[in-house]
């Protein structure tokens with residue numbers, strides 16, 4: 365269910381174990397890398413973190429070379445970016461890792477091309493899943509409804525041995541499970557009310573050219589507005605601004621510019637926008653709560669049903685994790701199915717999928733609990749969260765300018781190293797005892813040279 369990133373990658377893995385895998389997708393793919401209504405978030409910046417790059421490359425060997433050949437910008441962190449957090453500029457230390465900042469639509473199109481070439485994978489487009497078949501002990505398939513053509517509105521039964529929910533954050537699995545007498549998953553939620561507004565610009569001044577590929581102001585409890593500009597594959601930049609509940613950024617084009625000017629703490633971005641040419645309207649996005657569906661906990665749930673991607677665990681997008689987790693979940697699915705020591709029961713595989721999202725959840729839920737106005741079933745911070753937050757605050761104060769703490773924290777944010785690596789003795793010493801390294805007083809215009 366769902367032919368976006370999580371569904372495509374899960375299908376690719378399952379095709380090694382099944383005679384036939386059928387992707388059921390509400391949209392049609394005829395527009396290639398064009399926008400489609402089922403993925404409205406594709407209008408907004410999508411960075412592919414290094415954890416996601418490694419996962420995609422391991423699933424689809426040669427994928428990163430294809431991404432580069434398609435001109436997806438590969439941005440060195442923190443060297444290629446001008447970044448600001450809590451009143452301080454980041455040093456542009458030598459590259460510690462890379463992010464890809466090309467469009468979400470292009471990335472999905474490249475994945476889709478590879479996946480749909482698999483001879484065991486079919487796609488049923490322009491079709492909604494509207495219910496489950498089976499009972500609380502086992503799913504036997506799904507109920508489909510055509511969205512267009514002569515058969516529009518017609519329902520039909522589609523039988524399957526395994527149903528995978530990859531229908532994204534708006535999944536209806538709760539209702540469909542309840543309708544067959546099964547229990548829905550307990551939902552953990554944390555919602556800061558963050559809203560995005562994004563617009564494409566073609567730059568004229570050289571501020572975001574050459575050595576400086578992008579710009580970002582990160583949010584924090586003290587500065588809840590975020591914004592920046594990231595390069596796309598066609599030489600334009602996607603400008604984004606975000607704010608929390610009751611101060612959402614506008615989607616009116618003129619007000620968008622005014623909001624960037626008023627809410628961001630430095631004029632760099634709006635000065636650049638003043639000279640740049642807007643090449644799209646502003647688009648908004650508001651559904652950004654962290655939601656985790658705990659199918660791993662006991663309950664009357666059917667065998668033959670798995671959830672992955674955003675349908676299982678979805679994050680506040682400001683941390684840029686969802687695509688990486690979709691790919692890492694497909695790797696977890698592959699590994700769970702290949703494990704010779706264990707029978708891959710629905711429960712075990714579902715646990716492996718949830719585990720693949722654990723670190724990303726810890727990062728986004730952990731930070732959002734301390735944002736003003738956060739609400740939800742998992743929003744309350746306990747004593748352990750407060751202790752972890754105290755240490756993480758010290759990490760964050762240092763990672764802007766301290767190479768050791770910076771590279772340790774970057775690897776965690778990239779989903780390449782476990783959170784426990786922040787407690788390695790050398791990092792703990794730097795975090796607890798080293799004084800703060802000074803940060804630049806103005807936005808740094810060039811990367812620092814690597815030390816010899």
Ligand SMILES: Cc1cc2nc3c(=O)[nH]c(=O)nc-3n(C[C@H](O)[C@H](O)[C@H](O)COP(=O)(O)OP(=O)(O)OC[C@H]3O[C@@H](n4cnc5c(N)ncnc54)[C@H](O)[C@@H]3O)c2cc1C
Nearest residue numbers: 366368370390402405410411493532673674681684686687
């Ligand atoms: C504003 C925003 C910015 C983001 N930025 C980043 C970022 O910088 N980096 C990052 O890694 N991630 C980011 N994400 C997250 C990322 O978009 C998702 O995690 C990623 O797309 C994986 O999603 P998915 O495949 O699980 O679901 P989706 O991409 O949401 O796809 C769900 C699919 O299911 C289909 N569908 C839905 N219901 C049905 C149905 N009933 N029947 C048939 N088909 C159905 C939809 O048409 C769609 O194709 C961002 C998200 C948002 C909202």
